[in-house]
Amino acid sequence: MAHPELLQSFLQEAEEVMLQLESGVQALCADGRTGTEPATAPALGGMAQVSLLAHRMRGSAGLYGFQQLSTLAGLLERLLDARPELRGEHAGAYLALLEEISGALRGGLRTLQAGGTDRDLGLTFARSAAPARLQALVTAVPDAFRMRAALHRAPDPEDAAEPGAEGLEARLRAFVTQNEEVWEYFAPEVHEHVAALRHELDHPDAADANVMFRSAHTIKGSSYMVGLTEVGDFAHGLEDLLGAVRSDTVALNAPALSALAGAVDLLDDMMLVAGGGHVLQDGAVTLQGRLESLSAQLQRLAAGEAPAPAAVPTAAPQARAAANATIRVPAQRLEGLMDQLGEVVGSRARLSALLARLDEMQGLMQDSQARFQRTVRDFEERYLNPDMVRTLDAGRGAATPDGAGQGLTAAFADLEFDTYDDLNILSRSITELSVDFGEVRKRLTDTVSGLQEENEALGKLIRQLRTDLNATSRVPFSQATARLRRWAREQPHLTLAVEGDDVLVESGILQRLTEPMLHLLTNAAHHGLRRAAEDPQGRVAQGKPATGQVFIRASESANFLEVTVADDGDGLDLDRIRERALGAGVGSAQELAAMGDAEAARLILLPGLSTAETVGQTAGRGVGMDVVANSVRALGGELLIQSEPGVGTAFVLRLPTTQRIMDVLDVQLGAQDAGAFAVNTVQALRDVPEADITLIEGAPHVRFEGQLVPVVDARPFWGPVAGDEVGAAAHLVFASSISGTIAVRVRAFGRIEEVSVTPPSPLLGRLEYLAGLTVGATGAVLPLLDPAGLLRLARRPDAWLSGAAAQAGGTGRTLLLVDDSVSVRRLVSRMLERAGFTVLTANDGQEGLDLIHSGEHLDAVITDLEMPRMNGYELLGAVRARPDSAELPVLVMTTRAGEKHQQLAFSLGATDYFTKPVNETLLLRRLQALLGQAGVDAAPGPGAVPA
Structure with a gap:
């Protein structure tokens, strides 16, 4: 929960701004509706003044955490900044929109003043008629101002074929019949993302909205590219709802979960029908009916409206076909694998025979060991225990007639037989045992040698089998480019050239590589080659063909697969990328300016960062390059970016050729x-x-x-790491x-x-x-x-900023914070004080300048730009004009991220430039660099550029 003192400061300031905002909107409406003439848009100066008030409301609300109030104020600001020139009914609708948005802002502020939250502000606004009127106005006069419609486009009845189930099912099956090669790789990809959506929905308490949004986004983009518009349109509606869930404007509650689950089931059924399967319908509910009903349901939920009372129609329970990817293998290769399998079976039989010989030798050694133990035991009984031997001899003598033993010995002597005493017997037994052991050792040596040879042969056979099996799982690169070529044929302002179609790629890698390539092609069409669509003559003047060129090259070397997607467009607009990164809080203006071109180019890989002017179906959401970077990283690879102004851009995907x-x-x-x-x-x-x-x-x-x-x-x-030995x-x-x-x-x-x-x-x-x-x-x-x-x-070592380290680093440093917003001063002051800084505050530039020249020791100044009495630019000029403060670091902190605002600030001597709401880690990291505080262990932070 927010600190009461800070909340009260924000409410007081917001109330003052709101009063001025309401007064300004009333004056604009009165100005546009004067007399009996048709209504006209108000004067530019009046719109600029009210826009500034909306800008202040947006910045303060966003910094304090009231995101929906900030978003609504931002909508009002954009409408005013557009400065549309309208007359008649269009001007009247425009003025009415200004009044309704102002009223919605007042209602949200009253809720906050009463102790509530702005959580339902967006829902309340969406339920009003304002969004629909805004969409109608933008559609009627698109040239007056450009912005995204508030609601998702409703399905056009003219786009649909016959309304019956046969119409939709027939179109789905016809697509597969006409595009068998595309379907073979498109279907597994969609099934994979459908499975990801279903997995998240099966665990609603831990569902990741980002994962679901990306899956829906990929299904939509892939469907449009292959020409399956029915699936693409439906996935677009699903993406809009998930986008609203991701931005916390729509809660992931029971109605939303029910609609999402129904949408996932419908996607699965559409893919099943397209592949030749059948769905058991529930009574009169057709596949077309489910599509229309769920599309409307998703649209209402995305707009924040309550769900319709009627249940979403679903299909009857059925057994779903598993989505198993298949690979075509030549019969000759299968025959070779079977031959090698036969050799493996023969090798196993030979190993079994060698193991049987070892078992036989084990039995022989056991027999020899038993004989040796008996001989030793007899010898021990005669010589190590003589008393026992004499007792035994006496017993034998008593039982033998007198002189019988001596007579037998004398008889042997007369016959001149060899006599053997016990030592002779032991010696002979040991000799026999030695011969036995020698024979067993020889047989064991031969068997072990045979085992080693057989093991080496089996190892070579397994390696060859592994190599051939890996080759079996490889498919030509052309299987991924077939769908890309079809997509390119539908783009009138570009042509596609592919090299390396015959390169063999592991099937699993190729399937996961198709999605990044689709995003890169979309990026090339809507960013790199935008001029080819808008100004083909300009390309001709540069010595380029009027039609944009896109190249895809695949090659394999040194255990790496390299795929290059390049275009001959204008290259990356690095200044625009830095400006968007500044607005997103990735880094300060100085940090971004200090980045090399290669490092700045990698900023486009950050999630949510896009240089598109407008948000559409295929560009502007900042998702594509994020998906590419994550997909390549998941494959253990790396994405390299090469761009040259006026020449073009190349994205190189380098992937290891993995083996199991x-x-x-x-x-x-x-x-x-x-x-x-x-x-x-x-x-x-x-x-x-x-x-x-x-x-x-x-x-x-x-x-x-x-x-x-x-x-x-x-x-x-x-x-x-322990210390190494010297030398x-x-x-x-x-x-x-x-x-x-x-x-x-x-x-x-x-x-x-x-x-x-x-x-x-x-x-x-x-x-x-x-x-x-x-x-x-x-x-x-x-x-x-x-x-x-x-x-x-x-x-990039893990050295995240810790509170203790930050406090130690900031001790003894004094900062001046200049901002006309009470809540901003209090919130940012607490950030800096937690880091150990002493913070002085001023409510405008004049008060800040007085403190600077009062003799108070200051290590740095942090200032806003838009302030009463003396703005930030004037403060900068005054500070740099006096010798005693000319070297004082001055950091600008504002919601203005435009290049012209930055250039003016730096021309007046700004040390660095931030955008609001400021990232705490970023601010402390820059203070460390500027003030030379070795103790502030600041890390790159969550906005660091991907490696």
Whole structure:
């Protein structure tokens, strides 16, 4: 719950702004409706003044956490900033909209003043007639101002075919009949995303709206691209509802969950019918009827309206067909696999025979051991226990007639037979046993040698079988480009060229790669080649063809698959990207300006960041490039961006060619921890003296094969590293990563093993350096390390800002905060005070300037731009004009993210530039850099640029 003192300050300020806003709207309406003439739009100056008030309301409400009040104020601000030139009924509708939005703002503020929240403000506004009138006005005069309609477009009856179930089902089946090759790869993708939606809905308490939104967005985009508009239109409505859920404007309550579940079932049924299956209908409810009813239901929910009392029609329960992906394998390849399987069976039979020989030798050794034990026992009884022997002899003598024994011995002597005493008998027995053991040893040696040879032969056979089986799971790259070519044929302003159709790619990788390529093509069409659609003559003047060119190239080398999607458009608008990133709070203006072009280009991979002017079906939501980055990272790859102004942009997807069974090199990392590297990524193992490792710009490097490669120490990831012995060499694994060769430092080298690798679970999948898991020969679980992930992690260590560290870093520093908003001053002051700063405040530029020149020691100034008496620009000029304050750091904090606002601020001497609502981690990180506070352990924060 918010602090009462801060809440009261906000309400007081908001009430003052609201009174001025209402007065300004009334004056605008009176100005536009004067006399008997048709109504006209009010004067530009009046709209600018009211827009400023709406801007202040939006910024204050957003900073304090009242997002719906801020959004509604932002809508009013955009309507006023458009400055439309309207007359007649259009002007009257425009003025009425201004009055209704002003009234809705007043109602929301009253609710807050009464102790409530703005949670239902958007719903209340959506239930009014204002959104529909706004949509009608924008549709009627699209050139007056450009903005997105408030409600999702209702299905056009003219777009539908015959209303019966046969019409929809026939169209779905006709699509599959005409596009069999496309359907073979489109259907599994949709089924995968439908399964993801169903999984989230099965766990409503932990459902992730972002995951569901992305799945619906991908289904929509893929359906439109392959030409299945029925599925695309329905998924668009589903996406709108999930977008509202994601932005917290619609609650994920029972009606929403019911509609979402029905929508997922309908998507599943539409795919089932298209594939030739049948859905059991419930009475008179047809598939077309379910589609219309659910589309309307989704539209009402997305607009914040209450659901219709009637239940959403659903299909009767049925057994659903499993969505199993299939791969076509040539018969000749299957015959080869069967031949190898026969060889494996023969090898197993030979191993069984060798094991039977070992079992036979085990029985012989047991018999020999028993004979040896009897001989030793007899010898012990005669010589180690003589009393027992004499007793036995006496007993025998008593039982034998006198002289019988001596007569028999004399008879042997007369016959000149050899006499054997006990020592002779023992010696002869041991000799016989030695001969037996020698024979068993020879047979054992021969058998073990045979086992070793058979094991090596079986290993070669398994490796060959593994290679051929992997080849069986590979399909031509052309199977993914077929749908892309069809999509390109429907784009009048571009042509598509594909190279590398014959490159074989693992089926699982190709299916997961299709979605990112679709997003990249959409990005090229709506951003890179927008000029080709709007100004083809301008391209001709640059020496380019009037039609935009898009290229897709696929190649495989050094165990990596490389897919390039390039266009010959205007390249990335890096200034526009930096401006949008500033508005999103990714970084300050100085940080963004200091970024190199390559780093700035990667800002487009951040979720929600888009440079599109308007939001439409295929662009503007900031989802596409985010999906591409996440998909490539999930495949263990990396996305590289190359852009040149006026030449074009290329996106390179570099992916490892994964295998389920592979040879790995195990290594020791920590005292008790071990890991492994895929052998096909290891180039060399070297013991390098510490003196050969040099620091370049603070990062360790070592020379390998004539070039300097970065060194990543993997040992600290598994706990503290003990001090190495003086003069000890560094154990380095030189591995091929997606970013090039790197050297990974480990504690010790191990041996090579053939293992089965499993992908990490979703929980472990967040670890960037983990490519998979395997079980070594000792039974220990080994993490399979990704060299590129280790390099990314080393470049971005986890050093998040902690309260204790921040407080220690800010101690002894005094800041001046200048802002005309009481709530902003109090909220930002608390941020800075938690970090240990002493904060002085001023309510406008004049008061701030007086404090600066009063002799009070200040380390930095943070100022707003729009303030009464003296604005932020005037304050900047006054501070820089006097020698005693000319070097004082001045940071601008405003809701204005436009380039012209930034340029003016920096031309007047601003040190840095932020947008509201300011990110606490970002603000403290910049203060650390500006004030040189080593104690402020600020981290990149959630807005850091993806690696």
